[in-house]
Amino acid sequence: MTNFNIKEHLQACRSKEETFKALVTLSKNLPRLSEEEKTDENKVKGCESAVWLIEATMDGKRHFKADSDAKLMRGVLVALLSLVEGKTIAEIQAMDLKAELTELNLSSYLTSSRTNGVLSIIKKLTSC
Amino acid sequence: MTFDPLSIRSSFPILNQMAHGHSLAYLDNAATTQKPLCVLDAIQDYYRNTNANVHRGAHFLSVRATNQFEGARDTIARFINAPTQSHVIWTKGTTEAINMVTYGLEHLLEKNDEILITSLEHHANLVPWQQLASRTGAVLRILPLEANGQWKAECESYFTQKTRIFAATQVSNAIGVSTPLQTMLSLAKEQGAMTLVDGAQVVAHYPVDVETLDCDFYVFSGHKMYGPTGIGVLYGKIPALEALTPYQTGGEMVRKVSYQATEFNDLPYRLEAGTPNIEGAIGLAAACNFLTEQDRPALLAWEQSLATYTYKRLKSEKSIILYSPETNTTLVSLSVSNIHTMDLNAYLDSQGIGVRSGSHCAQPLMTELGIEGTLRASFACYNTIEEANRFCDVLIEAIDILGDE
Numbered sequence: 001m002t003n004f005n006i007k008e009h010l011q012a013c014r015s016k017e018e019t020f021k022a023l024v025t026l027s028k029n030l031p032r033l034s035e036e037e038k039t040d041e042n043k044v045k046g047c048e049s050a051v052w053l054i055e056a057t058m059d060g061k062r063h064f065k066a067d068s069d070a071k072l073m074r075g076v077l078v079a080l081l082s083l084v085e086g087k088t089i090a091e092i093q094a095m096d097l098k099a100e101l102t103e104l105n106l107s108s109y110l111t112s113s114r115t116n117g118v119l120s121i122i123k124k125l126t127s128c
Numbered sequence: 129m130t131f132d133p134l135s136i137r138s139s140f141p142i143l144n145q146m147a148h149g150h151s152l153a154y155l156d157n158a159a160t161t162q163k164p165l166c167v168l169d170a171i172q173d174y175y176r177n178t179n180a181n182v183h184r185g186a187h188f189l190s191v192r193a194t195n196q197f198e199g200a201r202d203t204i205a206r207f208i209n210a211p212t213q214s215h216v217i218w219t220k221g222t223t224e225a226i227n228m229v230t231y232g233l234e235h236l237l238e239k240n241d242e243i244l245i246t247s248l249e250h251h252a253n254l255v256p257w258q259q260l261a262s263r264t265g266a267v268l269r270i271l272p273l274e275a276n277g278q279w280k281a282e283c284e285s286y287f288t289q290k291t292r293i294f295a296a297t298q299v300s301n302a303i304g305v306s307t308p309l310q311t312m313l314s315l316a317k318e319q320g321a322m323t324l325v326d327g328a329q330v331v332a333h334y335p336v337d338v339e340t341l342d343c344d345f346y347v348f349s350g351h352k353m354y355g356p357t358g359i360g361v362l363y364g365k366i367p368a369l370e371a372l373t374p375y376q377t378g379g380e381m382v383r384k385v386s387y388q389a390t391e392f393n394d395l396p397y398r399l400e401a402g403t404p405n406i407e408g409a410i411g412l413a414a415a416c417n418f419l420t421e422q423d424r425p426a427l428l429a430w431e432q433s434l435a436t437y438t439y440k441r442l443k444s445e446k447s448i449i450l451y452s453p454e455t456n457t458t459l460v461s462l463s464v465s466n467i468h469t470m471d472l473n474a475y476l477d478s479q480g481i482g483v484r485s486g487s488h489c490a491q492p493l494m495t496e497l498g499i500e501g502t503l504r505a506s507f508a509c510y511n512t513i514e515e516a517n518r519f520c521d522v523l524i525e526a527i528d529i530l531g532d533e
């Protein structure tokens with residue numbers, strides 16, 4: 001799925017149920033991590049579901065791999081990573097990721113940081 | 129069944145609303161219950177007609193506020209069958225009540241003394257004891273009850289001469305089982321241990337009689353029994369309460385103060401420093417009256433029938449694993465193989481159904497069960513069979529949507 005499609009797919013959702021189903025569909029596009037990659041070090045703290053995030057910078061551009069044991073979170077990760085993949089740290093830090101997620105109808109995943117930890121993921125995406 | 133939840137529902141206007149385009153089904157009552165109109169009215173009425181600080185000013189409103197506040201204490205005492213109101217200490221809730229005990233008893237504990245709790249405790253009845261143990265060098269031991277609450281033969285050996293304190297929940301919030309409380313309390317008392325019972329999950333459903341239980345402390349929260357948040361109760365036997373060092377000091381709890389020393393007030397005031405949560409106490413008394421006016425056995429039978437009905441409907445689904453018992457409980461706790469409870473929770477929410485998923489503040493229990501968490505639907509008197517059916521239908525739908533890879 002291209003970034004444009006992801007955006008269109010999520011923005012077309014008119015209800016919580018539609019967003020739920022869209023995230024389930026998106027989740028299928030996330031390449032899963034191997035068990036060796038799911039280390040404690042790669043784990044994002046503060047998420048109720050387990051989330052792993054791996055970052056590698058090449059030629060100044062950041063590339064991400066991520067996984068979760070919860071499907072919706074994998075869908076959110078697909079959306080979130082599509083926003084930041086291949087960008088420089090400066091570019092990512094200049095973005096308002098919360099606003100971008102809100103535009104994708106995902107604001108409810110931001111509010112309850114205690115239960116899903118998307119805010120912790122954003123923090124990790126934007127830290128050096 | 130003669131009980132009619134629809135008539136009681138009219139006392140809970142909050143239930144009558146839409147959530148994400150569906151009618152709201154509130155099935156998270158073990159976390160907190162909704163409040164009936166009489167509780168809301170009591171709080172409003174207090175602020176409209178009575179508000180003043182208690183135990184202080186000698187004026188019209190202060191006397192009225194003090195009377196209502198102390199009257200509320202009396203209502204609580206009768207509600208749990210405590211002999212007098214001096215046995216009832218106001219707290220913020222269960223958590224604060226347990227902390228008052230763990231700090232208050234610190235001076236009695238020595239290195240290698242044992243604190244015994246069960247394997248079914250909420251973190252509120254675990255972490256404060258663990259911290260007390262680490263402060264004093266006492267040993268925290270865990271009584272290994274079966275996950276269905278049942279007694280194992282080896283359990284008896286955990287009660288020894290060294291057991292100074294025994295603390296246990298009466299009903300598990302995570303999996304809804306009742307613990308063998310009487311057996312445990314007698315064994316603890318035989319060894320001369322002090323006893324604390326966590327009644328947080330009990331008060332909304334079952335009658336409480338602290339005299340019959342004969343424990344040293346009994347604790348609960350108002351918000352789980354149709355009362356307001358921020359108010360709860362520490363019941364204690366008088367010698368037990370007197371053994372507690374006040375964990376907060378200041379105004380209200382003193383009799384005589386000089387720069388050199390302070391003489392503390394009598395019970396219950398000795399343990400209540402500062403201006404209390406007056407509205408909370410009055411609201412909680414209104415919640416007790418609300419419950420006392422109901423046919424409580426009928427309410428309990430209704431809540432249990434909802435849980436049993438749900439259990440029976442779900443037990444034939446092969447991907448569902450149930451952790452709560454089939455009968456004698458007011459909640460259903462489950463997990464689904466290969467699907468995260470958070471995902472199920474989100475779909476239920478999208479359909480207007482409010483439940484809870486996760487470890488339910490009982491991580492060691494979840495570890496023992498070998499799971500990350502459960503999905504819990506917990507019932508109160510105002511829930512209906514339609515809501516139980518919707519929960520089952522939507523859950524099965526969610527499994528369908530989430531199950532395919």
Ligand SMILES: Cc1ncc(COP(=O)(O)O)c(C=O)c1O
Pocket residue numbers: 158159220221222223224250252253297299300301326328329349489
């Ligand atoms: C069994 C049990 N104990 C203690 C507590 C803590 O209660 P509170 O958060 O009201 O202090 C709860 C509430 O979740 C509970 O279910």
